Amino acid sequence: MEGPRGLKKDELRSAAELANLVFRHDSPYKMEEEFPLLFSENNLENMRVFVDAGKVVSMVGMCINDVIIMGCMIGAVCIGSVCTHPEYRNKGLASKLLEDATNRAVQEGASLMLVSGDRGLYRRFGCVDAGIYRWYSIKRDQLEVHEKNLTLRKYGEKDVIELVKLHQLEPIRFIRTYEDFKTLLESKRLCDQISETYVVEQNGPVVAYVSLQLPRSRDLPLAILELAGSRVAILKTLRSLMDDVGTESAIVRTTTADVELDHLMVSAGAKRSTGGFMGTVKLIDIERFLESIDTYMTEVIGKRRRKNLSIKYEGKNSELSFTYMDQKFSIRGIDEITSFIFGSVEKQQKLKHANSELEDMLNSIFPMPLVDYGLNYV
Template identity: 30%
Template sequence: MKIRLLNSNELQQAADLSDLVFGKPGQPSMGKSFPALFHPGVSHSYGAFTDEGELVAFMGLAPDVVRIGEARLNVFSIGSVCTHPDFRGQNLASTLLAECMDHARRSGASLVFVSGGRSLYRRAGCYDFGRVHYAMLDRSSAAALLQPDTDEWSISPMRPEDTFGISAILSGASPAYEQGPAQLLTLLGSSAIADITMMRQETLTARKDGAIAAFLAAAVPTAPESSTSGEPAKAVEWGGHPQAVARLLAEMLQRHRIQRLEVPVPWQEQALLKLLQQAGAAVQSGPNSGTVWIADAHSLLTQCSPLLKWQSFIRIDEAGGRSYTVTNKGQELVLDDSGLLSLLFDPESPHLAEAPEDFCTIPLPYLSGLHYI
């Protein structure tokens, strides 16, 4: 068995294997849903090949840059991990994961996001991270968001002419993935979340004084008041003025006769969360989507340095392996990878008491949005 990077002309094999393993009747091909992994180009993904050249296991790996204020984090995402049924039980996924992690380190990445949390990843040092509030909007809370009924926002389906306006909203957001208008259109067109949940993607915009103030992309059931997968409709990506976003969420539910709309609100979006709570939406909190692995601690702290005024309060203990000493006011606390991720990215971390008083938790985008793989 040969483990290596995929060539561009082998990506269709990878899409076919993913369809074989994950595909459901009527579901679009994974090749359409995940262009970052399967469209022709320079591939970062790894595969296991037989001596005859047949791809029998695949691990998708895609690079991105996450912008957080003045900081730029070089990250990878892992997804579409699959093995042909005839070749399971040979530890191919573990071998591919080790190759992907080495690739991430060599590339200068600080973090690797994984679209899963099974034991394969946790044994390799992947952990839960961050904090997201999952709000469930129903017809009652949507009606509350629409009151008082004013004409402040003009709501309409997205048109191609809206591309630059939506791109400008995303470019001004923080945290956010760096992307241009062309990538935005590719991701909107691929509709990954809608495809894997057997729904359809709809995008609405809100205008004020003729300018786009907000947008919302959501996965909605293909038939009114039902979902083939049994899941609620899902808000996939949004941006702009919080009140306009709240109006778009309510409009999306009512226009498509949806019973429930799940809205994953990252902890830093407090204004939107407050509007949803005031409207009566049920809210549960949990970690961000998937898990994360620290590719290189030095790179992570360096890339986060614009956000860490007192970067020196975290010391990497070279001799001790993946351990870190937090020093504040003469007190020391030793953390492992899980603890460091908690301190940096979770506003409810128990370790915040050991950080300087002016340390601010670093926000991250929700990982199961348009950039999900």
């Protein structure tokens, strides 16, 4: 048996066959069509595999992307299509591949791991529920008919460049090339479901877009899982969007940093709830991650206090320590550190009763928003 190693070009079909056997055995859809950036000749080295007798028998797929969070560029790796052939299970192959994938991701500059799953394999590896997101639920009859100067329609190929530009303005996002954006839109998949993308024009120019999961029936809501541009335009055309899709309700998911959308949705009567990331999360290079967000921390607490704030990570004990003057605060365990930095619905670690200047600073910095998958789900 060969591995762990990267996938070879002539093994790409075998990798897709394994993924389809495990995840799509009773479905007409194909994994290689749903996740074109993952099952791509340009991504072979990031498909970590075990191969036996010329067949891929275990696989961990990953895409390495930079993300932007509050002005900071962070290297991220998205893990998906983790599977093992039934005849090769219970041999620890997936665990070895996950470790191998992590090592490669760190070598490629990633410090943040996003996993599209929550099973024991990932939990044992230190991945946790992290990130706090807002869900809004709203019905058609709560919304007004949109203004005449707004036009809602399905996106076309000529719109891709405008979508790229709108996406670039978002403070929390994946960095996508034009080519990748186009490929993801053409796949018509969003977080493992059939999707569609609509644009909103205002007197001609495109001012917003939404990517949504299409409901399976009229009594189910459409689900907007990626959006960019004018929140006002999105809300004012939401009723028309429901009509075009053929449903009576909608849910919208966004980060806690989207204060404008929060105000608009709540004012419109939407029900608001909170939830975690669509999978699990792990910081795989804490020192590099902290370097990446240094500008964010300095902006929040100021240059003087940042200069006097010492941050140290001790890898041997997995302990992160913050020291300010004679004050100290420590967290031990990568899972606890990840939950503290991004917040967690499972673990409420925010220092609710800050009794020192250090704890007050940490409450200002953390939790910081976590990027959401949107079209980049794997």
